[in-house]
Amino acid sequence: MKLKDLTQIWICSPNRTNTNGEYVTSWDYQGTEHLNLQQDLNDLDRNQAGSIDYSILKGRTDKETIIEKGDGIYLTDVSSSSNPTPDYVVKGILQIGNTKVITLNKIVW
Numbered sequence: 001m002k003l004k005d006l007t008q009i010w011i012c013s014p015n016r017t018n019t020n021g022e023y024v025t026s027w028d029y030q031g032t033e034h035l036n037l038q039q040d041l042n043d044l045d046r047n048q049a050g051s052i053d054y055s056i057l058k059g060r061t062d063k064e065t066i067i068e069k070g071d072g073i074y075l076t077d078v079s080s081s082s083n084p085t086p087d088y089v090v091k092g093i094l095q096i097g098n099t100k101v102i103t104l105n106k107i108v109w
Helices: none
Strands: 007-019 022-038 057-059 072-074 087-097 101-108
Touching: none
Parallel strands: none
Antiparallel strands: 007 022, 007 072, 022 057, 057 101, 072 087, 087 101
């Protein structure tokens, strides 16, 4: 099976530094990937109050990827930006057969 309707994403890894006792996170650009982004909602995507959390996206790929848990995901080109704020953060990566399912949670600032 080949995945279609791929969306290009930009990936940055977090770099936490201790500045005078306060941790500051900067984001280092890693590269781009293509994922099939979908909003698969099920009972596991409910929050503690029981309502569905619509800020979760699931990306699928059948190729090797540089994405790791905790990485920042952007839906716009940030390759030339300095320390941009990510749109999503990777919460988990699950391997199902040949397909990797990457769970992305929207960051609310």
